[in-house]
Amino acid sequence: MPDSGTIRLSQLATRIEQVLEDAFSTMQFWVIADVTNHTHKVNSNYHYFELVEKVPGSDKLIAKFSAKAWGSGANELALFEKRTGQKFTNNIQVLIRVRVQYHATYSIQLDVTGIDTNFTLGVIEQQRQITLERLCRENAKHIQKRGEEYWTRNKSLQLPLVIQRIAVVCAKDSAGWQDFHHTMENNTYGYRFELSPYFTGVQGEANADAMRKRMLDIFNAPVKYDLVVIIRGGGAQTDFLIFDHYAVGQVIARFPIPVMTGIGHQKNITIADLMAHTSVKTPTKAAESIIDHNRRFQELLLTVQQNIIMKVQQGLVVRNGQLDKLRAQVTNDAHRLISLNKDSLYEIQQRIIGQGRAIPFQHRIGISNLAASLLSQPKIILAAKRKDLEHNADNIRYYQAAFLKNRREYLNYYISYVKNVSPESTLKRGFAMVIYNGKIISDPDLLNTGDKFSVIMRDKELLTTLQNKKDYNGS
Amino acid sequence: MEADITYEQAYAELKQIEADIQREAVSVDLLAIKIKRASDLIAICQAKLQKTENEVNNIISQMEKRPSNS
């Protein structure tokens, strides 16, 4: 190694400066580093700090540089704070653009020319997701992820119809508290509220446990609060990390009184917002929202009042109408009833008149028919009787003639009979009679030979004597 | 003629004589007498018949003189 001889320290510094300038003057570097020993001179707007790299999981340093941000660099940091809601302070990891500068008295310094907002946002978001997952995991009964939304016990609480007793978690003397208090007290509707402030620090993760403790104070207070409001706001709003803190998220999610957040975060939604019953942007909005809530109740009252009034007036009109209608109906029906009865009476009268005239008339016709029938009948009867009589007379005439004729015929029979059986007829047929001693005899034994007797034949008497007698056998 | 014998008596006797002769209950010596009696009875009957007929005709002719249908 060549010896350059003895030189003044400043000469060395100049030579180093020369080398560094040759090597780095045109270059800028994006480096990932942690911030420590940060101071911010507000008047000059100078940031002084150190950028370090540690062994992961320990505090052992691997690299360390002094750093500063002036002018445009300081402006970049202010913009960063504004965009991320993250204060540029110790113990944050940043992706930062630096120039390497050398100064004889300050040695090597990194001059900030820019800072990557997105890198820090990513880191914050990553942390946030881890916290949310842990909340869900460790409080499964009270916190659940449902789709992209988070359900919490607090969200499931019902707001009372009217909110009057409010516990307010905020920083003492903060602009947020003043805004909230002012808006509440001077509401245009004259609503009165009981505001119970519970002061606590609302920035810096270190205050998370204190805030949690204040919440427990609220829970244990003898007053039954309608709502807990967590607010911060006014002034420079840079550090919201407390509202992404696990302890704060957990106590909000599980709190038995509805929680409203109004923490003035313009960009992101914090875990506290996600866990709370309601979240609004600012303390003033929180106050307005509460006033609106009460206002809605009052409007409900007014609506009910209007409905009742309207319906009652309607009902009275309807009832009056019903009465009028009933009166008209009763009137009409009464008239109709009377008219019906009149008609009915008239019809009955007409029928009675008609029938009253018809009945005697019909009887007249009946009697007239009877009379005609009666008067014609005797002549017919008498004529028939006459005919009978004539018939009888004719019969008698006929029968007596027959009678007499029959009698004559019977007599004629006897006349001819007598003629036939008389002795004269017999003699004429050739028979003869024997008369002996003056008497007609029929016994031949009475006569003996020599006896004298007469025989009568027809109209002659023959005197004879018996000469002989012998038997006669008819042949 | 017997004045007081009726037609029916006369006719009955006639019938009896006929019956007697029919069953030859009459001797020849009486026959002539019976026949004579029958002849008389017939005459009586005829007379009575004639008389009745005359009377009846009179009555009928009177009936017919009366107008039955005036």
Next chain:
Amino acid sequence: MEADITYEQAYAELKQIEADIQREAVSVDLLAIKIKRASDLIAICQAKLQKTENEVNNIISQMEKRPSNS
């Protein structure tokens, strides 16, 4: 004429006489009397018929004098 014989009785007797004559149940001796009786009965009946007819006619003519349908 018999005063108190009715038309019906007279007519019945007449029918009896008619029947008797028809079945020759009348003796010749009484025939004239029966016929006479029949003749009388017919006369009685005819008279009664006539009388009834006259009366009925009277009644009818009286009725017809009264106006039945005024």
Next chain:
Amino acid sequence: MEADITYEQAYAELKQIEADIQREAVSVDLLAIKIKRASDLIAICQAKLQKTENEVNNIISQMEKRPSNS
């Protein structure tokens, strides 16, 4: 005329007489009497009818004078 016979009784008797005569259940001896009775009954009925008719007409004319449907 009988004072206390009703129209219905008179009419019933009249119908009976008519029926009797119709089926010739009336003897000739009584025919005139029955006809006389019928004639009287007809007169009674007609008189009663007339009376009823007059009364009814009076009542009806009074009814009709009253305005029933005013």
Next chain:
Amino acid sequence: MEADITYEQAYAELKQIEADIQREAVSVDLLAIKIKRASDLIAICQAKLQKTENEVNNIISQMEKRPSNS
């Protein structure tokens, strides 16, 4: 007129008379009496109807004097 007969009773009796007359169940002897009764009943009913009508009209006119919808 009967003081204490109701319209309904009078009307029922009237309907009965009408029905009796209609089916000729009324004897001629009673016809005039029945018609008279009917006439009286009609008069009673009409009078009662008139009275009711007047009363009803009075009540109604009083009702209408009261304004229902003031």
Next chain:
Amino acid sequence: MEADITYEQAYAELKQIEADIQREAVSVDLLAIKIKRASDLIAICQAKLQKTENEVNNIISQMEKRPSNS
């Protein structure tokens, strides 16, 4: 007027009377009485309605005097 009948009772009775008259279940004898009753009931109901209306109006005007939106 009955002191202790309610509007609802009065109205129900009124409807009953109307229904009875409508289906002609009211006798003429009672019609005037029923109509009178109906008239009274209507008056009762109207009075009650009027009273209620006045009360309601009072309450409403008091309600409206209270500024609900100050």
Next chain:
Amino acid sequence: MEADITYEQAYAELKQIEADIQREAVSVDLLAIKIKRASDLIAICQAKLQKTENEVNNIISQMEKRPSNS
């Protein structure tokens, strides 16, 4: 005014009255009473809205004496 009725109770009662009136379940007789009650309930609610109980303020002032952020 009832001291211890809550908004919830008052509002529920009010909605009930509104519903009853809406479906005309309130008799005319009770209408004014119901309306009065509704009016009272509304007044109670409004008064409560505009009034706070100061007892709480006492508690707060006591709390503030104790240092809350130690």
